[in-house]
Each structure stands twice: as C-alpha cells, then as structure tokens.
Amino acid sequence: MIAEIGHFALILALAVALVQAVVPLIGASRGNAAWMALSGPTSAAQVLLVAISFAALTHAYVTSDFSVMNVAQNSHTDKPMLYKVAGVWGNHEGSLLLWITILAVFGGAVTLFGRNLPPGLKSRALAVQAMITVGFLLFILLTSNPFERLEPPPLNGQGLNPLLQDPGLAFHPPLLYLGYVGFSMAFSFAIAALIEGRVDAAWARWVRPWTLAAWIFLTLGIALGSWWAYYELGWGGWWYWDPVENASFMPWLAGTALLHSAVVVEKRDALKSWTILLAITAFGLSLLGTFLVRSGVITSVHAFATDPARGVFILGLLVVAIGGSFLLYAVRAPALKTGGLFAPLSREGTLLLNNVLMATGAGTVLLGTLYPLFADALNLGKVSVGPPFFNAVFLPLMVPMVLAMAVGPLMSWKRGDLAGALSRLKIAGALAVAAAIATWVWQGGSLGPWWAAGGMALAVWLFLGVLTELAERIRLFRAPFSQSLSRLAKLPRSAWGMTITHAGLAVFIAGMTASSAWKLESVQSQKIGETITVAGYAFTLKDVQSVQGPNYLASRGTFEVTKDGKPFAVMQPQKRQYKSPPMPTTEAAIETTFLGDVYAVVGDSGGDGGYVTRLYFNPLVVWMWAGTGMMVLGGLVSLSDRRHRVGAPTRARLPAHSVRA
Amino acid sequence: MRRLLYLLPVAVFGILALFFLRGLTLNPREIPSVLINRPVPEMNLPPLPGRGDNTGLATADLKGRVSLVNIYGSWCIACVQEHPYLMKIKQTGIVPIHGIDWRDDPVEGAKWLKKHGDPYDRVGIDPAPGRTAIDFGVTGAPETFIVDKAGIIRYKHIGPVTPEAWEKTLLPIIKELNK
Numbered sequence: 052m053i054a055e056i057g058h059f060a061l062i063l064a065l066a067v068a069l070v071q072a073v074v075p076l077i078g079a080s081r082g083n084a085a086w087m088a089l090s091g092p093t094s095a096a097q098v099l100l101v102a103i104s105f106a107a108l109t110h111a112y113v114t115s116d117f118s119v120m121n122v123a124q125n126s127h128t129d130k131p132m133l134y135k136v137a138g139v140w141g142n143h144e145g146s147l148l149l150w151i152t153i154l155a156v157f158g159g160a161v162t163l164f165g166r167n168l169p170p171g172l173k174s175r176a177l178a179v180q181a182m183i184t185v186g187f188l189l190f191i192l193l194t195s196n197p198f199e200r201l202e203p204p205p206l207n208g209q210g211l212n213p214l215l216q217d218p219g220l221a222f223h224p225p226l227l228y229l230g231y232v233g234f235s236m237a238f239s240f241a242i243a244a245l246i247e248g249r250v251d252a253a254w255a256r257w258v259r260p261w262t263l264a265a266w267i268f269l270t271l272g273i274a275l276g277s278w279w280a281y282y283e284l285g286w287g288g289w290w291y292w293d294p295v296e297n298a299s300f301m302p303w304l305a306g307t308a309l310l311h312s313a314v315v316v317e318k319r320d321a322l323k324s325w326t327i328l329l330a331i332t333a334f335g336l337s338l339l340g341t342f343l344v345r346s347g348v349i350t351s352v353h354a355f356a357t358d359p360a361r362g363v364f365i366l367g368l369l370v371v372a373i374g375g376s377f378l379l380y381a382v383r384a385p386a387l388k389t390g391g392l393f394a395p396l397s398r399e400g401t402l403l404l405n406n407v408l409m410a411t412g413a414g415t416v417l418l419g420t421l422y423p424l425f426a427d428a429l430n431l432g433k434v435s436v437g438p439p440f441f442n443a444v445f446l447p448l449m450v451p452m453v454l455a456m457a458v459g460p461l462m463s464w465k466r467g468d469l470a471g472a473l474s475r476l477k478i479a480g481a482l483a484v485a486a487a488i489a490t491w492v493w494q495g496g497s498l499g500p501w502w503a504a505g506g507m508a509l510a511v512w513l514f515l516g517v518l519t520e521l522a523e524r525i526r527l528f529r530a531p532f533s534q535s536l537s538r539l540a541k542l543p544r545s546a547w548g549m550t551i552t553h554a555g556l557a558v559f560i561a562g563m564t565a566s567s568a569w570k571l572e573s574v575q576s577q578k579i580g581e582t583i584t585v586a587g588y589a590f591t592l593k594d595v596q597s598v599q600g601p602n603y604l605a606s607r608g609t610f611e612v613t614k615d616g617k618p619f620a621v622m623q624p625q626k627r628q629y630k631s632p633p634m635p636t637t638e639a640a641i642e643t644t645f646l647g648d649v650y651a652v653v654g655d656s657g658g659d660g661g662y663v664t665r666l667y668f669n670p671l672v673v674w675m676w677a678g679t680g681m682m683v684l685g686g687l688v689s690l691s692d693r694r695h696r697v698g699a700p701t702r703a704r705l706p707a708h709s710v711r712a
Numbered sequence: 713m714r715r716l717l718y719l720l721p722v723a724v725f726g727i728l729a730l731f732f733l734r735g736l737t738l739n740p741r742e743i744p745s746v747l748i749n750r751p752v753p754e755m756n757l758p759p760l761p762g763r764g765d766n767t768g769l770a771t772a773d774l775k776g777r778v779s780l781v782n783i784y785g786s787w788c789i790a791c792v793q794e795h796p797y798l799m800k801i802k803q804t805g806i807v808p809i810h811g812i813d814w815r816d817d818p819v820e821g822a823k824w825l826k827k828h829g830d831p832y833d834r835v836g837i838d839p840a841p842g843r844t845a846i847d848f849g850v851t852g853a854p855e856t857f858i859v860d861k862a863g864i865i866r867y868k869h870i871g872p873v874t875p876e877a878w879e880k881t882l883l884p885i886i887k888e889l890n891k
Binding site for chain 1: 714715718719721722725726728729731732733734735736787788789792815840
C-alpha cells in the first residue's frame with residue numbers, strides 16, 4: 052500500500068511538473084503575473100509529492116518489504132540499518148528517485164530564497180527546472196519504476212553489493228547528486244536568461260552562490276568516492292581515470308570554470324555568452340555522466356546494471372535538454388550585449404585563461420572517456436584508454452593553469468600589470484625553484500620520477516603565491532602593522548574563500564605528487580611470525596583469525612608494526628566474504644601520519660603456510676584529503692559571504708568594501 | 713563567421729549524440745566468448761538431494777541431443793523472473809533443459825525447485841566458488857547456453873530468458889541445430 056502511494060505521488064508530481072513547465076513560461080512572455088506566480092505553489096507541491104515518494108521507498112527498505120522488487124534485489128534483513136537506508140540510492144531506480152528529490156528541493160529553494168528575483172527570470176527558470184523534472188519523472192515512471200511489486204515475494208533479499216556497504220560510500224551518491232543537480236540551477240537560469248535575452252550582474256550574483264554550493268557538494272562527493280576507493284578497494288591508489296570517475300570530474304571542471312567566469316560577469320559585465328555556455332555545459336556533463344553510467348555505452352568497474360530501453364530514453368533526454376539548449380544558445384547568444392572590454396593582461400584575462408584551460412581539460416577527459424566508444428563505432432576495434440593517456444594529456448594542461456593561478460589574483464581588473472605582479476612573486480618563484488632542486492637532490496636525482504620536482508615546485512609556487520596575494524591585500528610590511536591587521540580583519544569572506552581554496556589546491560598538489568611519485572609497496576607471501584620492512588616500518592604478521600560480522604565472515608590479519616625498533620601500531624586488515632550477495636571484499640588497515648600512510652592488506656593463504664600480504668607506504672596522502680578539505684572549507688567561507696546571502700539585486704546597496712573581492 | 717562559432721557547441725553535441733546512438737547498439741561488454749564453438753568443459757557435477765536418480769550433470773550427458781544449460785541459484789532473483797518461462801519451454805518439449813545450481817546450498821536449491829517448479833532434465837550442483845561455472849565463462853546468474861548434439865557450445869544468453877529472447881534468438885538457433 053505504501054509503495055503504491057509512493058508510485059502515485061510520483062505520477063501526481065509529473066502532472067504538477069507539466070503545469071509548472073508550461074504555465075509560468077507563457078505567463079512570463081505575456082506579462083501575466085498570476086500565471087508567473089504559479090511557479091511558486093507548483094514547486095512547493097513538487098517538493099511535497101517527491102518527498103512522499105522518497106519516504107515511501109525508504110519505508111520499504113527500512114521495513115525490508117521484499118514484495119517490492121527493488122528492495123528484494125538490493126537489500127537483506129541482516130544488513131545494518133545504515134546500509135538499508137543507503138540501499139535506497141544504491142541502485143539504478145532508487146538513485147534516480149534521489150536525483151528527482153534533490154531536483155525538487157532545489158526548485159523549492161528558488162521559491163523560498165528567490166523572493167527578490169525579477170519575477171520573469173524566476174518563473175522562467177522554474178519552468179526550465181520543471182522541464183528537467185518532467186524528463187526525469189518520465190524516465191523513472193516509464194523505464195525504472197522503483198515501486199514495482201514482486202509476486203511471490205522472496206523470503207529474503209539479495210543484499211547490497213558489499214563493496215558499497217561502507218559509511219564513506221553511503222553518503223557518496225547523495226553528495227555527488229547534490230553537486231550534479233545543483234548545476235541545474237545555473238543551467239535553468241542560463242536558459243531563462245537566453246529566453247529573456249539579458250545577462251547582467253544581478254543574474255550572476257544569483258547564479259554564483261548556487262553554483263558554489265553545487266561545487267562544494269561535488270568536490271566533497273568526488274573526494275569521498277576516491278577516499279573510499281583508497282581504503283576499500285585495497286590497491287593503494289585513489290584515482291583510476293575510470294569512466295565513472297571521469298563522469299563526475301568533467302562537470303567539476305566545467306563547474307569550476309563557471310564559478311570563475313561568473314565572477315567576471317558580476318564584476319565586469321563581460322564574458323557573458325561564455326558563462327552561459329559554461330552553465331549549459333556543466334549541467335550537460337552532469338547529464339552525460341548519468342547517461343554513460345546507466346546506458347551500457349561504456350564499460351566501467353562500477354556502472355549500474357544496464358538496459359537498452361533506458362539507454363535510448365536517456366539519450367533522448369540528453370538530446371532534448373542539451374541539444375535543445377545549445378541550439379537556443381546558437382540562436383540567442385549572439386544577441387547578448389557584450390559588456391566591459393579588457394586587455395588580455397588583466398584579471399579578466401587570467402580568469403579567461405583559467406577557463407580555457409579548464410574547458411580544454413574537461414574536453415580531453417571527455418575524449419579519453421569516449422574514445423573506446425568512438426573506436427568501436429568506427430570499427431577500429433575494442434580499445435581501452437587508461438591512466439597513461441590522461442596523465443600524459445590532462446596533467447600538462449594543469450601546469451600553466453597553476454602557474455597562472457598565482458599571478459591572476461595579483462592583476463587588476465581591466466588592465467593588469469604583469470611585470471608588477473611577477474616582481475611581487477619573486478620570493479615565491481625563488482622558493483619554488485629551490486623546492487624543485489631540493490626535491491631532485493632528495494630523491495637521488497633521476498632515481499625518482501623527473502616530474503616529482505616539478506610537482507613540488509608548483510605546489511610551493513601556488514601556496515606562496517596565495518600568501519603573497521594575501522599579504523598584498525592587507526599591505527603587509529608596507530603599511531604599519533596595526534593597519535595590516537585591521538585590513539586582515541575586514542577582508543570579505545569571499546576573499547578568504549579564494550585564499551583558502553587556492554592554498555588547499557597547493558596542499559593537494561603536494562600530496563598528489565608525493566603519493567604518486569614515491570609510493571613504496573611490497574607484495575609477498577608472508578608466513579606467521581615473518582617480518583617485512585617497507586619504508587622503515589617493520590611489519591610482523593602475528594596471526595590470521597576468522598571473525599564473524601553481521602553479514603560476512605572475515606579472515607583478519609594482525610600485524611605488529613615497529614619503526615626504528617619502537618612499537619608503532621597494531622594493524623588489522625581483513626578479507627571479508629559476504630553472504631548475500633556472495634562476494635569478497637578487502638578492508639585495508641591504514642595508519643595515517645603527517646608524512647604518509649602506512650597501509651596493509653591481507654589476502655588469501657598462499658598454500659605454503661603463508662598469506663598473501665600487500666604492504667604500502669603512501670607518502671603525504673593525508674595532504675590530499677586535507678587539501679580537498681581546505682577547498683571545501685574555502686567554498687563554505689565564500690558562500691557565507693554577506694553578498695552571497697543577500698544575492699538579490701534590490702538589496703545590493705551595501706557598504707563599499709563589499710564591492711571588492 | 714562569428715555566428716558560426718555559436719553553432720559549434722550544438723554541432724559538436726550532434727556528432728556526440730550520433731556516436732551515442734551507435735553505441736547503444738554495440739555492447740562493450742560483449743567480449744567474444746572463447747567458449748563459443750568449443751566443447752563444453754569437462755565436468756561431473758553431483759546431483760541435487762532428493763531429486764531422484766536421474767540427476768547430476770556430466771559432460772557426456774550433453775551429447776546426442778541439442779540442449780539448454782541454465783545457470784541458476786536459489787539466491788538469484790532474476791531466476792525467479794525467468795523460471796515460469798522455462799517451465800513453458802519444458803512443456804513444449806522442443807529442447808531438454810539442464811540446470812546447474814550455482815554457488816548455492818544444495819538443500820535450498822532443491823527446495824527452490826519444489827516451490828517454483830522443476831523445468832530441468834538433469835541438475836548438477838556447482839558449490840562455491842563455482843569451478844564449473846567459471847569454466848563455462850559464467851558472469852552471473854541466470855545464464856543459458858545452447859549445446860549442440862556433439863556437445864559443443866553454440867550460444868550463450870546472458871540474463872533471464874524472456875519470451876522475446878526465446879522467439880527471436882534462442883529458438884531459431886535451436887531449430888537450425890536440429891536440422
């Protein structure tokens with residue numbers, strides 16, 4: 052009964068969404084205020100209906116109602132409650148429902164927070180938002196009904212893929228979707244702006260915080276996913292350029308570019324049509340990711356079960372949403388008034404450079420991800436594109452970007468002084484060169500990879516560049532110290548946001564470089580009592596025991612680890628065999644230190660009385676997580692900036708300092 | 713000229729969409745099975761408890777007649793879905809179906825057949841880790857193989873046997889092999 056209510060609520064939501072997609076749009080073009088205002092109650096009704104539907108499915112999972120096919124296929128009574136709930140979105144149908152729920156919530160948020168928006172823009176944007184909802188609701192109702200019943204109901208369910216039974220991954224999809232769907236706001240407002248034929252500072256001021264919020268969620272979601280890959284998949288790495296990883300990374304790149312170009316629209320009234328294009332692209336890439344993961348067009352280690360009917364439907368959705376938007380863009384964008392002009396060497400110029408590099412980066416990732424498809428479609432054979440391609444093509448693009456990241460914020464708007472900016476970065480440059488040399492010497496010249504020195508130099512350059520900009524802003528050493536302090540205290544939060552985020556990227560680059568360049572690993576068959584030394588850490592295998600979990604049986608190895616003869620840690624990695632579905636997983640044991648992670652994995656017994664063990668030392672891994680954390684924190688700080696919260700054009704008359712950023 | 717530039721995104725997307733459309737008809741997972749047109753792997757699977765004498769499944773049992781080999785398990789939900797249709801195929805008598813109870817508790821496997829009906833001629837059990845299924849190249853349950861009179865694997869069907877798959881794909885192959 053409850054499942055049917057959920058199903059019915061979705062059908063009602065479709066009806067409401069259809070109204071919302073049409074009526075406000077007509078109202079806006081005719082200037083009919085009542086028709087435009089309809090977008091408010093309809094978006095509120097959608098939040099309610101979709102929430103009922105989501106709650107109904109959650110209820111089926113929590114109560115283990117196996118007469119619902121989706122629950123029977125993905126849940127099990129023995130599963131801990133957290134994973135019963137996470138099971139709701141751990142499958143194709145449920146994750147779509149989560150997608151729609153988030154979409155509805157964002158739509159509701161426009162109504163709630165957008166009271167100061169021009170009514171035409173608001174109702175048009177909400178209508179576009181509703182069109183996306185219609186597409187997804189049709190998709191779910193016609194091809195992927197999560198409420199389908201099963202007759203007769205099985206006694207127990209099949210269980211959730213054990214790899215996904217992990218706290219990190221339980222929250223990975225919701226965060227990722229908050230990011231993907233968050234970009235729909237920028238998209239809807241971009242389409243609304245194209246229809247109106249006007250993009251101005253007020254538009255950018257509204258779009259920026261939403262894009263920033265989406266970016267924060269997406270960053271967190273991606274980080275959580277790679278953190279999970281790092282500790283759960285047990286291969287010591289954290290990123291594999293897998294199609295599904297790429298599917299989340301491409302919108303991130305486009306979204307990052309969008310964040311920066313929207314700044315230019317707001318401050319300088321320039322780069323408008325480019326910003327609109329990025330807004331469409333960022334959401335388009337989010338949709339594309341959905342298509343790739345669910346259509347079976349690309350193989351991936353963690354794609355959803357696929358069905359050709361779904362593939363055709365979502366391709367249709369993609370063509371209408373993205374093809375249609377790009378077409379509208381081709382027709383309307385040339386008419387957008389171009390605003391402030393700027394010299395190539397200016398703040399705008401460096402932001403544009405950043406944008407072009409980001410977009411090119413996203414393009415290369417797209418090319419690499421789709422290349423197997425192109426090759427197959429053109430009968431060039433089955434190929435796979437792996438990390439070597441991406442590392443060789445993508446990373447070099449990021450080098451000039453990071454170099455420019457230190458320079459850009461030191462340039463002034465309109466016409467910048469490159470020589471002046473560079474002269475202020477003298478210290479940063481000198482220390483970056485010193486870091487390169489020190490790294491080279493420390494790793495024993497060509498004994499380590501050549502690019503490690505470059506990576507470390509970039510990290511130092513960016514970090515010191517960020518500090519230089521901060522010092523510049525508060526006129527450190529140029530004005531009396533007390534004056535610098537008071538300037539520091541008065542810095543707008545958006546400035547702090549940029550400083551923290553950019554510094555976070557520097558910390559991330561250092562961690563990424565070190566963990567890729569100097570990872571130490573040792574794989575062997577290790578007997579009980581035997582000691583293996585990796586990076587100065589001596590691992591003694593004490594025993595391997597069977598332990599019983601709630602829905603798995605595990606063999607747990609116990610290592611006593613010493614460093615320089617002193618006890619360091621007792622580490623207990625596990626190899627688990629889950630019962631339903633029957634599947635093995637590895638649970639690595641990780642001890643994190645400032646300089647690196649000590650990482651141990653235990654495997655099957657090797658036949659000669661030993662166990663296959665894999666022992667790693669992964670340098671500076673925690674720097675990567677810390678750097679990502681700083682990027683998220685910076686985003687949050689910037690989001691809390693008063694101007695972002697105010698957002699609306701009518702209240703933009705604020706104290707003068709808030710105009711600077 | 714400048715206007716053409718604005719058309720670039722939609723043009724690029726159009727080309728991508730064409731590739732996607734083509735991609736939907738291709739299957740990147742379809743790695744041509746090395747087992748097609750090869751003899752069935754060597755096996756001698758023990759019988760399911762309480763199913764009479766004429767059970768167990770060995771390589772020799774698959775010679776002399778065109779037959780289907782169906783991989784199932786009591787834990788497999790999609791198997792419940794295809795099961796009624798397997799019962800129908802049994803009633804037509806066109807082709808004998810043999811079952812491999814894969815990675816299952818034999819008692820549960822037998823109980824499951826009592827509950828849902830037993831479409832099989834012979835059933836062998838392949839307990840975890842499922843060596844025989846690995847030899848067959850099974851990637852998941854259910855999967856169904858067509859074996860010809862000489863005991864050579866001629867086709868592999870992944871997923872539940874649906875009426876559509878049966879009419880359009882499996883039955884024509886069986887008819888062809890029976891000629």
